[in-house]
Amino acid sequence: MTGSQLQMILPKFPSCSYLENNPSSKQNILERLEGGEVVLGDGSYCATLEKRGYVKAGHYTPEASVENPEAVEALAYEYARAGADITQTFTYYSRDVGTPDDVNLTCGEINQGACNIAKKIAKEKGTIVAGGIVQTGVFSTKRDKKEVHEELREGLEVLIQNDIDLIIVEFFGNIIEMEWAIELALSYNKPVAATMCIGPKGDTDGVQPEECAVRMARAGAHIIGTNCKFDPFISLETMRRMKAGLDAENLHPYLMCQPLGFRTPDVNHFGGFHLPEFPFAMEPRQITRIEAAQFAREAYHLGIRVIGGCCGIESHHIRAMAEELAVERGGLPEGSRKSDHDLSTLKKKGDMGRDEFKMKGSKEYWQSLIPCTGRPLSSALNRTMNPEVVDRSVLN
Amino acid sequence: MTGSQLQMILPKFPSCSYLENNPSSKQNILERLEGGEVVLGDGSYCATLEKRGYVKAGHYTPEASVENPEAVEALAYEYARAGADITQTFTYYSRDVGTPDDVNLTCGEINQGACNIAKKIAKEKGTIVAGGIVQTGVFSTKRDKKEVHEELREGLEVLIQNDIDLIIVEFFGNIIEMEWAIELALSYNKPVAATMCIGPKGDTDGVQPEECAVRMARAGAHIIGTNCKFDPFISLETMRRMKAGLDAENLHPYLMCQPLGFRTPDVNHFGGFHLPEFPFAMEPRQITRIEAAQFAREAYHLGIRVIGGCCGIESHHIRAMAEELAVERGGLPEGSRKSDHDLSTLKKKGDMGRDEFKMKGSKEYWQSLIPCTGRPLSSALNRTMNPEVVDRSVLN
Amino acid sequence: MTGSQLQMILPKFPSCSYLENNPSSKQNILERLEGGEVVLGDGSYCATLEKRGYVKAGHYTPEASVENPEAVEALAYEYARAGADITQTFTYYSRDVGTPDDVNLTCGEINQGACNIAKKIAKEKGTIVAGGIVQTGVFSTKRDKKEVHEELREGLEVLIQNDIDLIIVEFFGNIIEMEWAIELALSYNKPVAATMCIGPKGDTDGVQPEECAVRMARAGAHIIGTNCKFDPFISLETMRRMKAGLDAENLHPYLMCQPLGFRTPDVNHFGGFHLPEFPFAMEPRQITRIEAAQFAREAYHLGIRVIGGCCGIESHHIRAMAEELAVERGGLPEGSRKSDHDLSTLKKKGDMGRDEFKMKGSKEYWQSLIPCTGRPLSSALNRTMNPEVVDRSVLN
């Protein structure tokens, strides 16, 4: 969609008030969705805290929730200020990935620290506390439901003890394990969101997005969709196919999408973590806030009502999503007090005769801008990600 | 320089200890430089805090030092952890740029808040507190030394009252004003660093980098160099010419460089803030930590001993610089405990048979990687920045 | 497929003899295909002669067959030398596109001139004379079979009078008109090849490639496939789907592919003539001879046995195809006497110590080379060709 087309269908910078937090009544996500709200998730913890110096690349374990709680809290606070309605606990349970050698904390200690932080933010900012469980290591070696449940139950325990508001069953690559996980999650009588880390080519067994969506819905998840691994616009393509599958079966769960904050058109079915640039040279691929807003608009247009981000999505992206959907959400986030959300400051500079800001005070300017990369030695796509003829024919 | 060439001249992952802070003896930068130390500056406050939601784009004023001191402090703490030896006060004095309308703080209040934060970090982490003054608005309209001094004196006052350790006379575009500023700064009997925001094409009057350097040195600045506006490698080109000018006159001040954290080969003499992508679509141009390390290595090789960053340089870049120069600096920064500084974690993953990490455990891999942009619709350079035939012939 | 993968499955520079022409026995294409031959078509006349100054851009009419027959003949001769087994008459019949105003030749005069040239080359070089008919203007306004047949019959008349060896029913965008055209062409008792100018998204009514192929085969065409409008590798994707459709119905006509000689991954279903660069700035998209050879190899692997080119394919591309398939074809084309077909000359230069030729004497070098564009201001894809969200998600 071009800038001029968007102009026609979108309100331009409505005069919005700033949203007030209302901690007492906001924690039930299903009621809010039923009421027609667009709920914003938060962005990445692991990837962002790695850059800030509190998470070790390779391990990506959340011991910072205990070691540097003020850093985790500062990030959660950023997201809430930016408009996130959800604060996800910085717990990442997996038996397989150990913490760095010099960390002597138990999984329980770390996860309790994470819950403490999320609950503190929720109390102050009125956010929904969400806790996640992810695909197990055991499933990939033997597909045993009982063992999978056992491993996932360990992860859920601390979340339930802390009485979180929403369980997110996320980052599952296979629909069978996802179905088992949903079954378990539902047993705790909490709202359950289920998101798979799959792209348009489907799950690890090749089950297509349409079928994955239908099976997640039939398994009883209240909210379904995708998270991580794929770029925002490829994730929307997956979501489009999920929705088509659901529509065909007359199923209507709430939809959710939390993609990567990186442009990865070349990732094929592997996903962005297989890119040669991962994890230390991803900057040129990071999306801009303009692209984040476009993602939010297209997601909304597609009927998605829980919109957030995963690795690479930072607070200025969440804020841009909140600003893009300010009318639909009834107001601007607190953080917009410090953002040029209506471009009035840039416009004023241009009007004052500063040539380099001429044009920059309009939403159309930014929506139609294709950013340059500053990198004449770089190619757009990575050749190693396109090994097969069938892919080269499309993407070359 | 290719990866294999670098390999020959660089030590590979020496086993370094972690640096201990030693607050009592470290604050005199000139003594440390005289002792042969490589001193690291910190990165951007304005640009980074804008993304985090605490500084308003367009204004770029530092009221967060009072309004959200914990966010400013968290960032200063990040830099110190990452290896920065300097903590710069988040004061940005200029009569011309007003704070946003809803801010009712005086310049003095803001700057005092900024000093408080910097001094708190310095106390805890042993960093050198630096305060900066920048080019005035009055110089561009009338070149009156007395008025320039008056305006700069206001900015210096609070810094002196707080007894900072280093005055940075920075972001000056014209050598005449710079000479006046150095004269004033020296009157306070503090170490004085002087950095101009110029590229290889020279100052606003066309005075070449060689001459600017000589005049800064003759004006008495202890440390001289460039900051902001240009990308790291273009800034090194400017520094190379400054050094050549100084060498020709047998002048030997300490050298300093704090460039942008963005690749901007197309900026010509205007600088990166004139790019169409500024300020909301700069992500694809941001440098990687690998490029930050290369910058630090080349800067060191050129004889620069105060190395840091400006807009776009974040804490993972500073950490990468500190790790690159770990041998020269006598150890790794505290933050490296949470970084895969020797790539051993990635290497282990590759060794464990995870194909996507094969090769990634080596420094050569990352040094020779040219990152893809993920953006087939984007060009490398911006045509509007190359209006003249002479430039097109080189850069097209 | 990477260079190293190709190496495994491909013979490397077999010692081939040069092919001798054998005019007496070669003109029946169906017998040759039945005998297992790979038949090469020729390349573009219109586009190449436009560059050479004999065809007017915009009109693209073949009056040069009369006005400058030596230029047309020289090009046909080039193709035959390069290995083309087919010489196509430079006749382009369409009632709608008039010749330039200053041309006072009748369609019959032009087409007779074209036949004379093709027959002269065939006599000298032993090539198969092919004549083509293309989609009519009348079909797009009213779908009347009788009128379509009438218009196509005019085009076929002169070809039949000249007793050509093969009728190519080509550049049809709609399967219905194609079926009518095949029916008409078959009535002349000549071998009939039928190629559509469609991509993976199907014909002008949205009929998919699988179905188009089946319907062409059932209509009786001896050879079927695609020509023009799409780039070589996208065309192979279309061919792959055509073959899948045919296989599913157990149909086995001979397959043919004559794609554009330009990389146009961004053309969507419109085809390359809708690109902003068409017709005067297509150079950066032109394929290399290396890519032409890769196309020929992949086409052969897919079972295609009539392989040639359309606009943008020039004689060095045809020669590269012939050299790539030298073993399968039983020898090298005459033109290879003047090509470094086995890279021995480049190898020798490298061996003699000329650094810039080191490595260039190997097939792997060229197969794995990704050519640079020399154009930092250019993007890879054209944004205006990707207007819809669904496409942007894949290609952005």
Added chain:
Amino acid sequence: MTGSQLQMILPKFPSCSYLENNPSSKQNILERLEGGEVVLGDGSYCATLEKRGYVKAGHYTPEASVENPEAVEALAYEYARAGADITQTFTYYSRDVGTPDDVNLTCGEINQGACNIAKKIAKEKGTIVAGGIVQTGVFSTKRDKKEVHEELREGLEVLIQNDIDLIIVEFFGNIIEMEWAIELALSYNKPVAATMCIGPKGDTDGVQPEECAVRMARAGAHIIGTNCKFDPFISLETMRRMKAGLDAENLHPYLMCQPLGFRTPDVNHFGGFHLPEFPFAMEPRQITRIEAAQFAREAYHLGIRVIGGCCGIESHHIRAMAEELAVERGGLPEGSRKSDHDLSTLKKKGDMGRDEFKMKGSKEYWQSLIPCTGRPLSSALNRTMNPEVVDRSVLN
């Protein structure tokens, strides 16, 4: 220069007559230049005939002048039709580069064949016959003037015997050898043009373009400039510096420029033949006719009055140059009868409602178009050509 700027200074499609050949009076180039004419050279023979199948890559020897004279003649004819005022003999003398093994022609036979062809074209089209000599192999091993003269004299002999109209002393990389060659060439009492294959970084000894130009002029060459190895716009930069050198010494020879037809901003001082893509993957770098016209306009503006091309420049480029300078040259070339030189055909198509041609009927459209490359896997510049820090800082 942007499209809109060009619009201001350029006439738009003047109504020009077509130029009539006037064979009797046109052969003295110096008289024509004195009369204020802009003289067009022709384009590449070697590179173009290699693609067409008559010259062997690696060898690049001109035996086609005897083996396939009709192919050489056809190309020379194309250039003359396109507007070239000069027909250069397809003689390429060098003792070092032998012809392919299977060629049993003497250098004298080949060169006589080449002269025959050029004279035939000259007779028919009224072009100036030019013959060239190039740098010797002996100079690079020992700088002996007598031996250099001996080798060059062999090359000149046949040209003088054929009484050519202009000697071009071209493709010299060192100013000393160039001075010797000019001295020799002048001894034959013919007009002498002298062009060096150098870029902005100067000759093989590092002598700068300014000094090279002055020394060529002082050596007595009537026409001086550059040819080959560098792209059109980089060559103009070299010419700009040559002119500055000449102006400073108050020297005013005629200026000439015959660059590569490829964009090679990354070649540094080595030149385009050192690119990894040379010779088989240069297509993406080839200039468009639009760029050829821009080159001609800028060259004219700079005072260059002999404008032509070298490797990669084909007849549509020469025609575009002739059309761009039609007013200055007094008319359009013969070949423009078959080119859409005033874009009227494209305009008509757009006016008839064909959306894809909307806008394409204007010169501004084409002048402001930045062509896409169609190659998401390709980078703009080649990293191996930029090995040094100083270059990376400018070009990265």
